[in-house]
Amino acid sequence: MGAQSRRTLINNMKASGTLIALVLLGACDRSGAPSPVSGGDPARGRIAFQQYACTTCHIIPGIVGAKGLAGPPLTDWANRVYIAGVLPNTPDDLVLWLQDPERISPGTAMPDLGVTERDAWDMAAYLFSLK
Ligand code: HEC
Incomplete structure (x- = not known):
């Protein structure tokens, strides 16, 4: 994927809110940590x-x-x-x-x-x- 199309993809994700959702999902991934608190x-x-x-x-x-x-x-x-x-x-x-x-x-x-x-x-x- 070229830099141009990657940028377009990211912009599309931003527009749809997908990027935000992915970031939130990442924050919820607590696997591996002994205690998340x-x-x-x-x-x-x-x-x-x-x-x-x-x-x-x-x-x-x-x-x-x-x-x-x-x-x-x-x-x-x-x-x-x-x-x-x-x-x-x-x-x-x-x-x-x-x-x-x-x-x-x-x-x-x-x-x-x-x-x-x-x-x-x-x-x-x-x-x-x-x-
Ligand atoms: C006298 C009974 C009683 C005692 C003692 C008590 N609770 Fe509760 N607790 C409740 C009730 C009833 C609810 C539901 C409250 C509501 O939904 O408004 C609740 C709700 C909760 C919730 C939220 C549950 C949910 O499903 O959202 C947590 C977490 C909790 N209590 C933890 C504790 C902890 C930790 C202690 C000790 C420090 C404690 N409770 C002591 C009666 C008690």
């Missing part, structure tokens, strides 16, 4: 789920006793699109949700458990390892 420690997160008793309300794969049914199961978390149906599922937004669900979604049944920012990052790191 650099700000948290999944091993600490495992302990935090017990300390905050998230386990009483949520099914969390790999966490002992996490069988609660009051909240939705947190299975395949890395593949989820939304958090509680209101926020895009990114690590930053998950950290916000864990620290103050009521502020994100007034009237939600998920309680404010006084989660610290560090603990929220650790739990987010664990949840984003579930896929």
Whole structure:
């Protein structure tokens, strides 16, 4: 392919939005990384789920006793699109949700458990390892 036609192709892709979609897809490709959430420690997160008793309300794969049914199961978390149906599922937004669900979604049944920012990052790191 000559430089001219390559440029034309890129321009066409830009015009159709394909290029943007490809860039976004690339950003979602987390294969190979031990944990995609650099700000948290999944091993600490495992302990935090017990300390905050998230386990009483949520099914969390790999966490002992996490069988609660009051909240939705947190299975395949890395593949989820939304958090509680209101926020895009990114690590930053998950950290916000864990620290103050009521502020994100007034009237939600998920309680404010006084989660610290560090603990929220650790739990987010664990949840984003579930896929
Ligand atoms: C008293 C029960 C209860 C406890 C304890 C609890 N949650 Fe929840 N959680 C809920 C409910 C109910 C929802 C659904 C909220 C909504 O959709 O508004 C929820 C939603 C969530 C969601 C979004 C789920 C989804 O499918 O979008 C995550 C993530 C979450 N909780 C994580 C945690 C973590 C981590 C803890 C511990 C720090 C915790 N929860 C403690 C009840 C609880």
